[in-house]
Amino acid sequence: MPPRRAGWSRRKRPGATRLLRVALPALLACAAGTAAAQPYQDLTHDSKVFGEKRHYRIFLPRGYETSTRSYPVIFYFHGHSDRYTLEKYDDGKDTVPKIAAFTASHEVIVVAADGYVARDYTGFYGGAPYDVKRDGGQYDYGEYFLELLRHIDSSFRTLPGRRYHATSGLSMGGFASLYLSARYPDLIGSASAFNPGPEFYVGEPGRRSLWRPKDQTSSHGHTMIRLIRASGDYISQYHEETRAAYAAAPEVDFEFRQDEYHRHWATSIGETFEFHVRAFQNPKLEAPPKQWNYSSAQRRFSVYGYSVSSGIEGAGLTFLRNVSPGGFGLRTRRWSPDGPAAACSSLTVLTAPLYRPNAPYQVADYKVESGTSTKTETRADAAGRVSIELDCGAHEVSLTGPGAELLPPSLLPLSELGPFRPMPGAPIHLPLHILNTRTAPLTNLSVELTSSYPTVQILKGTAARKTVGAGATADLSGELSVQFTAGAGDFARTRLDLALSFDGGQAKETFDVMVPPDPLPAPAEVVVLDGATRTFSVFRQTGNQGGGASIQRTVTEGAGNGNGRLEPGEAATIWVRLPQGLDPFDKNNWCRAKVYSSSRWLTEEDDIQEDKQREWTGAQNRTSLVRLSRKTPVEEKIPLILDCESWSFSFTPDVRFGAEPLYQAFQFHKHHLFEWNWATK
Template identity: 30%
Template sequence: MMILKNSVIILGKNNGYARRLLAGVLLVAACINAYAQPARKAIIEDRTHYSEVFRETRNVRLILPPDYYQHPERRYPVIYYFHGNAGRFNGPAEGEVSRSGEARYYDEFNGNYERCGPDSLDNFATYVAGHDVIIAKWDGYVPAQYPRPYDIAPVKEDRQFTDYFPEFVRYVDTHYRTRAYREARAVSGLSMGGFMSMLVASKYPHLLSSASFFCPSASFTVGPKALQIYTPFKEMGRNFVGLPIRMHLGSKDFLRQHDQEIDQAYKTLELNYESWHYGIGYFRGFHNAVNIQSQFDFHMHYFRMPLAKPEKWHHIDVFPNFSVWNYDVKSDRKIPGFTILDDVRREGFSLHTKQWLPDGPAVPNLAVNLTSDSIYPPNTRFELIQLEVTSRKISRTSVTSDAKGRIQWNGTGLQTNVGLYLTGDAGHITMATYTLDRQMPAVGDIVTLSPLLFNKGGAAVDSIRMELIAQDEEVEVMDVATTIGKIAQGALHEKTGFKIRSRNANLDRAKLKLILTYNGKKDQFLLEVPFYSPQSTLVNFKIADGQNVNLEQEKQTRVGEGNGNGIANPGEWISIFTKSDLDSLHDFGLQLYTKDPYVAMSNRRMLFFGRNDWSGAQRLTSQVQIRPDCPDGHEIAFYGIYEYPKTGNTRRDSHGAHSFIRETKRVSFKVKVKK
């Protein structure tokens, strides 16, 4: 006999049927429990270590596979994860959601659905429990600035977390059984941490196999405190050549519009890039780290099948001194700006600087030293040929590699294309730049684009096929391909042109790809062509020539250099401001372009003003000088771009904040100069 009493099964003596029935019940219960409760549970360890970079003790969290300590022979790849605003290395696990910038706790499920979200399996611990991988979380905590992490936007204390990252990696590699090499490392992050993931990955592609970003901030002011500058990642995509990247975008994320710009830009750059757009089925489409499995499966794929080092690579860096792919670059830059390396490979490289992205002028009076990777025969004499692109001046010298096979080059911040070859080497053709036959083309204009080809190899090239392909659907290439004859060693070719036309009035920059085929090999170059297509004529605007303007964050701010009467006079530095239909309280500055000879566009400045949208993005406002010899009554025709906010009514999350939407205006107008 079997009696159920107070939820306890009591068996009678010699009751074989009851015992068999009980065994069946217990087996079913065990199966149900095994399904409900994961058999393996990840290990979460919180530790501290002393940082030589910060000269203080820092917190770290490690999430380890359940059997990590049972198999001392095993080594694991590592995903380095960076938290967002108001987050910490450890979550935080509890507390009111409205008081945390990270709206959910995603390290593990702690039983609180409001804090962890509706899916108890969508977290780091669950992922690590089912995969042989370690997740390492640093702490972006800066005491004087909390809840804002990472000492960025603005840089106040010169705490450079990009300098800390290699030290953090060394700590994890030293204290845990990792696969301590590039192919077994990845980075990921949410929001501000997503920006840090982009920043770290763009600076150290040689240390990583992949990178991912959950709803990242698309831009911030970063760099050394004295040289910090606005850094928009939609302009930095080519840093990721050879490094697979992935981004999550939420349909109701307040950063969605900024991240969509990155998404659109990166899809035209020939990258190993993918994106995932999610809606209300994942945490209601809000700003968060969700669908962790698919994001981290991306990293696991490239742990198993890592990409080789790219044959040629590109790099933009905000720091005056940096190392990437074993190349060392040093400069005496004393003003904010960017150093840009293009088309870096054994045959040479291109180097130039910009005071801002994407179209700032070069940094003047700069001395640059570059030391190459150890890719050349040691103690060997090479011929070095270089083209100063703007002047078209070509010079030659000889250089000798050191005992490690490295070559040094000294130059300036002006755009320079450098070739290296030995006697007997084949010719090598590069595209140094391009020219247009029309200044400031607009939608519908047929413009001729002429690539400047430079043979910086060791011999002549007899025949080159040139093919130009549009990366944008709304750009038409009328002359698709042509073949040109011999280019002598050290010679330039700029006679071949391609007719192109933009069919989209909202297109600021057309993305194109030039393919060169010669000597049995094929090479490609990406280029951008600006178009200037006004949607309307701007009638109401203010000339800031030393006048106060009312800005969103800076409030009353004096802008421009002049007598402050709101009239453009010869010799004054002016900016242009206007109102928006939805915000009559603030002034919005314009980015300015003109082909007028009485405005020196090569000397223009860029001002960066804050925005009230939590995005980290800034409003760019040009400042241009009217030449002192500008005649009285002369009218200057400008093309301008400005953005103004269109605050939506889509709730972002339980913070109660709203999504932030903006609209871009492209306008034309004239400014009359008076003495």
């Protein structure tokens, strides 16, 4: 057996583990006569997370009982209402035989995990697994997954290291595969998802955060990812949005497959497990990344040897970006991807043991909000780790000392609140700021802006600075100008490239912007709720075969004098009347808007998350509570983009996928964008 990876900790019970390793081969050999009829074992193990024995089904490769070889492992996660038996949807006639056939012909172990949460199930089958509801969190399924992984590694002959650990799953299990592999990228080398659920809640009880794979692709920068979609899957639009996000992430080793099939199902299990076999053969997955990004909804987490501990109050996520021996960027957000900084009492980053033990180091902390840089002296501990205290704002941190790499200048995000959204059709100056994280001045900086997109016209693409001070930024926002061209529809993701030359080297930065459509119409009618009560007609779907009608909804929202005008110091929601929503029956109904603004006087105070009517996906309708600063100047005008989402079940019974008719109505959604100007007068 190959040696275990250094530093990999396990919960070992020496006597029990040795007994199991000795007894299990004999037990399986005794069962060899029935292996053809039942090519798996249903077993249990003790879980501290759940406080009970947990079930799993294990498929062992042919010859495991008599060999001495060690094997890689694929952890498979079932969908809603199913369990580790994988039999709810098909009576065990499809998924189980396909997994058994694969392990019979490949040297791979497959473990079917159990997502069962008694509180959320009505019986052995029938419920929401993995504890991902908004009011959940009592059972951290991520911590449970670590228990299961350690149990499998200590009880069976498995190969050590992230390269040989994979996750896969269907629907909610596809979400679990993507979430767990993103949460533990140092343990999981490859992940696949069949028609994954688009979003669910993660984090501790009472402070759960909505987690969407399409917002967190950067956590998979060193993981092989594969998405599989059935063409007739009822939530295909969500799958396409997830696919587009991964396809646009150049750092992710990504592939996609679409199968012609009429149901929400795992359609190409054997071919997808071959993808994981390719990952098991990829030596690049063994080496730790030189630079990485990561996000977590937990107050405390460890990844790639780094440990972060925070006192974040309420829901919130912590983002680490461009982490290397030279430093890192840190952001917190109350919600992802565009929330404001979380509130916290403290935040501590303890680095991996990358530095010389007990050696002195200088830590430079650039605080993005204030544009100021501070320097402190510290020492690595006896293990070579450096502890850095921060607040919950936006930081760019660099280290100087033995083993700390000299960082190149870097481009700060164009917007600290989600993607930058430039208006099309007119020249604009991009708000570009280049940060010198060094403790010494940077000289001879020059930049060149380019884009491969035909919708981008670079009007002025070069700029230069003779000197950029230590811990300072070069403000290029008045120098580089572009013009975007857009069509009708939704926001269009557009990519630009920035080449940097400076004393001692070169670097390249890539960034995306979201360009609004053109034209951007005015809304038919707007109502502002600043502490007022109003009854609106809203659309209600009849069921999952289409149809619907208006119902009345009475709401009291915002905080102010209730006169229907957002005034300085007040908070409000903004409602828009849609002459026609996506559904044919959705006419002249109202919707609360998501609000986008680049004004420093207007802030999004809350991301209002509500279940979409009659959706089965867990997807949320996300809208805004905004607040206007008390310091807003008189006669100030603030341009806003209002985003209202409508949705519909689309059922076309005469449509076939291969020989099969459409099984379920598609769930579609559409964003309706409007331009609206707020003014004090």
